[in-house]
Amino acid sequence: MNRLSDFKEQNDKRSFVYLDFAVSQAYLDFELLNPNTQSTTYTLSFSYPFIEDVRVYKRKRNTLKEIGFLGLTSGHSPNGRSWNTQITLAPHERANFYVVFTKSEGKPLATDMNLHTKGRFDQLSALQNTLIGSYFGLTLISILFALFIFYATQYSNALLYALYLISLGVYMAAYLGYINLIIPASNLDNGRLLYVLAIEFSTLIFVLFAQELLQAKKYLPQLKRVVEIIIGVQVALRLVFHFITPSLYEAQVALFMKFWYATILFLVCAVIAEIVVYLRYNKKVGVYFAISYLFMTLASVFMLLHHSFGLVKVTFFGLSQILFASVLEILFLSITLSLIIRQIYSDRNALAQKLLVQQQKFLNAYVQGQEEERRRLGAELHDNIGSRVSNIRRLFSTKPNKKDVEKELDQVCTEIREMAHALTPADIQLVGLAGVLEDLFQEVEETEGLKMQFNTYQFPEDLDEEKATHLYRIVQELVQNVIKHAKASTVSMQLFGHDESLTLSFEDDGQGLSATDSGEGIGLQNIRSRVDQLKGQFCWTPVHKTALQSWSLFPLNIPEFWY
Numbered sequence: 001m002n003r004l005s006d007f008k009e010q011n012d013k014r015s016f017v018y019l020d021f022a023v024s025q026a027y028l029d030f031e032l033l034n035p036n037t038q039s040t041t042y043t044l045s046f047s048y049p050f051i052e053d054v055r056v057y058k059r060k061r062n063t064l065k066e067i068g069f070l071g072l073t074s075g076h077s078p079n080g081r082s083w084n085t086q087i088t089l090a091p092h093e094r095a096n097f098y099v100v101f102t103k104s105e106g107k108p109l110a111t112d113m114n115l116h117t118k119g120r121f122d123q124l125s126a127l128q129n130t131l132i133g134s135y136f137g138l139t140l141i142s143i144l145f146a147l148f149i150f151y152a153t154q155y156s157n158a159l160l161y162a163l164y165l166i167s168l169g170v171y172m173a174a175y176l177g178y179i180n181l182i183i184p185a186s187n188l189d190n191g192r193l194l195y196v197l198a199i200e201f202s203t204l205i206f207v208l209f210a211q212e213l214l215q216a217k218k219y220l221p222q223l224k225r226v227v228e229i230i231i232g233v234q235v236a237l238r239l240v241f242h243f244i245t246p247s248l249y250e251a252q253v254a255l256f257m258k259f260w261y262a263t264i265l266f267l268v269c270a271v272i273a274e275i276v277v278y279l280r281y282n283k284k285v286g287v288y289f290a291i292s293y294l295f296m297t298l299a300s301v302f303m304l305l306h307h308s309f310g311l312v313k314v315t316f317f318g319l320s321q322i323l324f325a326s327v328l329e330i331l332f333l334s335i336t337l338s339l340i341i342r343q344i345y346s347d348r349n350a351l352a353q354k355l356l357v358q359q360q361k362f363l364n365a366y367v368q369g370q371e372e373e374r375r376r377l378g379a380e381l382h383d384n385i386g387s388r389v390s391n392i393r394r395l396f397s398t399k400p401n402k403k404d405v406e407k408e409l410d411q412v413c414t415e416i417r418e419m420a421h422a423l424t425p426a427d428i429q430l431v432g433l434a435g436v437l438e439d440l441f442q443e444v445e446e447t448e449g450l451k452m453q454f455n456t457y458q459f460p461e462d463l464d465e466e467k468a469t470h471l472y473r474i475v476q477e478l479v480q481n482v483i484k485h486a487k488a489s490t491v492s493m494q495l496f497g498h499d500e501s502l503t504l505s506f507e508d509d510g511q512g513l514s515a516t517d518s519g520e521g522i523g524l525q526n527i528r529s530r531v532d533q534l535k536g537q538f539c540w541t542p543v544h545k546t547a548l549q550s551w552s553l554f555p556l557n558i559p560e561f562w563y
Contacts, residue, residue, distance in 0.1 A: 004098070017046075018310030019101060019109040021254055027100040032115070034089035043121040044099075045084035046070065047318070048111035048307075049177035050192040053102035056085055058095055072188045080125065081177035086118070106253040110307045114318070128319055132176060135327055139169045142330050149341055160209040161337060165330065167205055171198035172326065176319075193242060200238060203264065204231050210271050213289060213340070214278040227270050230263050261304075268297060285339045292332030299325030362529040432461055433468040434495065437475060441493075448483055451490045458497035470530045471504065477523050478506050486510025 007027060012018070019026050034040045044056060056068035068085030069076070078084075089095060103109050116124065146162035149155055173179055174195035183191045207227060211217070216224040241249035241256065249256060271293065279286040299322045305311040314321040389412065428436050434456050441452035463471075475493070482488050488510030496503040531538040 014310060014313075016110060016112045016306075016310075016313050017101065019103060020310065021106055021108050023103075024105045025100070025102045027098055029096060029098045030115075031094065031096050032087065032089065033094045034092060037091050039088060039090055041118045042087045042089070043084050043116055043118050044068070044087055044097075045082050045114050045116075045121065046111045047082060047114070047320075048109065049078070049082065049175070049180050050195065051083060051101070051109065051111055052104065054083065055100045055102075056087075057098040057100070058087075059098065064098060072192065075185055077185045077188070078177065078180050081181060084121070087115075104250075106250075106257075108308050108310070110310050110313075112313070112315070112318070124318055127317055131317060131319060132323070135172070135323055136169060138327060138330060139165055139172075142334050143169075145334060146337065149337060153341060153344055155341065155344060157209060157212040158337065160205060160212060161333065164202060164205040164209050167198055167202035168326065171195065171202050172323065174198055175322070197238070197242070200234070203267070204234065207231060207267050207271060210274065210289075210293070213336070214271075214274040214286075215281075216274050219277045219281070220274055223270055223273065227267060230266060234260070234263055257308075261308075282343075285336055285343070288332050288336040288339065292329045292336065295325045295332070296329040359532070362525060362532060368525075428465060428468050428472065433463055433471060434459055434461075436472060437493075437495075440472075440475070440479070441491075444479055444483070444491075450482070450488065453490065453492040454494075456495040456497075459495045459502065460497050467534060470534055474504075474527050474530055475506070477527055481523050482508045482510060486512075 004027065007025075017028070032042070046054060051071045053073045054068075054070040055066055056070070057064035058067050059065075067087065070078070070083040070085060087097065099113070101109065143162050143165045146158045146165065150158040150162070170179075174191060179191045179194055180188055208231070211224055211227065216227075237256070237259075275286060275290050275293065279290070302312055302314050303320065303322050306313050316324060431439075438454060441454050444450055445452050479491070482491055486508050488508040491506070491508045493507070494503070494505040496505070528538045
């Protein structure tokens with residue numbers, strides 16, 4: 001009792017206990033009257049699970065008798081998820097009680113202190129456990145929902161959402177006192193460390209999740225980079241202070257907390273800026289995400305003001321508002337994720353339909369190309385070989401000249417060989433694709449007067465024959481396009497080999513396409529069809545009235561092409 005006179009009395013109107021950063025010890029006293037005609041047991045409970053040292057005394061005459069020792073330093077596990085102690089009064093007994101709080105300097109303390117009859121306390125605890133169980137049930141369902149979305153769509157941000165929910169659940173379990181129930185009494189301080197790490201980790205994961213969902217890389221790339229740097233600094237400092245130099249953290253905790261508050265404030269503002277920009281492009285998804293973010297941000301601000309500065313207290317049924325705000329946040333975030341997945345499926349269906357139409361166009365073009373090739377071969381057989389065979393027959397109907405017959409037969413053999421070569425370039429098996437293309441370009445130079453430039457670099461010699469044949473046909477088609485339409489004087493082609501792909505580049509200095517020409521003739525459609533069979537992509541660039549026109553091919557899992 002004599003030592004209590006050393007404390008300075010303060011008239012504190014708060015409805016909860018608050019000790020600021022600089023205070024290391026404080027006490028309060030209250031008087032309790034049992035109006036009943038029988039002994040009554042009361043439960044004195046504290047809401048904050050990480051109080052360090054709380055001692056409850058009962059005054060008898062001019063001395064104090066300790067009836068409860070609670071907190072992380074007590075060496076005892078909490079009785080339930082919250083710290084509480086029993087007070088028993090005899091019938092009509094009036095007694096004075098003193099509660100002494102001791103804590104480390106540099107760490108604030110804010111906790112509710114409630115006094116209920118044991119029956120009322122048990123009823124309230126049952127209600128709170130039901131609400132808390134419902135929260136964790138919702139969290140578990142949402143985690144499974146996020147994992148299912150990832151499994152079904154491979155949307156990687158769903159994994160971040162699941163990870164955020166897990167870290168948020170760990171934080172909430174620590175804040176509500178459940179972590180203290182499974183940690184040995186001698187190591188209860190580890191529960192507070194887990195609580196701090198969980199809240200920080202969940203904050204950082206949420207910011208990364210928001211960055212991806214709001215497409216910050218696309219709309220605000222510079223802000224995204226700054227946010228990632230700050231997150232990296234926060235993580236590094238936490239690892240150093242908690243696991244490498246904890247003594248430095250204890251000595252500079254006030255300074256570090258100010259830095260932490262400043263960086264968190266910046267991250268909050270950064271996410272708000274990203275939401276504002278994202279709303280311009282996707283209003284529906286942005287609104288739902290903004291609502292979820294608003295609930296959790298306001299609850300976090302209230303919690304910060306309560307625990308760090310002792311300014312406000314918002315509770316429902318004896319539970320912090322952070323629990324109920326988290327429920328609303330999870331509901332709206334899950335709706336947001338559902339909307340995104342619906343958009344993904346809608347885009348995929350539209351793309352699949354477009355690809356189906358495109359594939360049908362390619363198939364039709366391929367069939368038309370085959371028919372055109374048959375007509376060309378028929379015309380060759382009729383006009384060239386047929387006429388020469390008729391000429392040989394005419395020679396035999398008269399007195400044949402041996403030299404004339406041999407000449408005609410040689411010409412027929414040459415044309416048949418050229419047609420066969422055009423149909424199946426058998427030389428690919430012997431000299432490879434590059435060698436066959438060199439022969440083709442030499443023939444075009446001799447017959448058409450075009451200047452053909454051809455180079456290769458690290459081109460694979462053991463290229464699959466089927467792929468090589470497709471590439472040969474593509475080059476044939478390109479050359480024919482130049483001869484028929486480009487009015488060019490020079491053609492340049494390169495083949496470049498890579499580790500798992502190759503590049504084919506084809507250019508000419510022709511007149512290009514007109515501004516109204518779609519460029520989707522049968523020839524180009526045949527090229528597209530062959531590129532599809534190679535599991536590649538075909539991109540071409542028509543140029544109007546310039547010195548160069550070019551196309552580009554980008555196959556996947558096989559040689560990579562440029563044209």
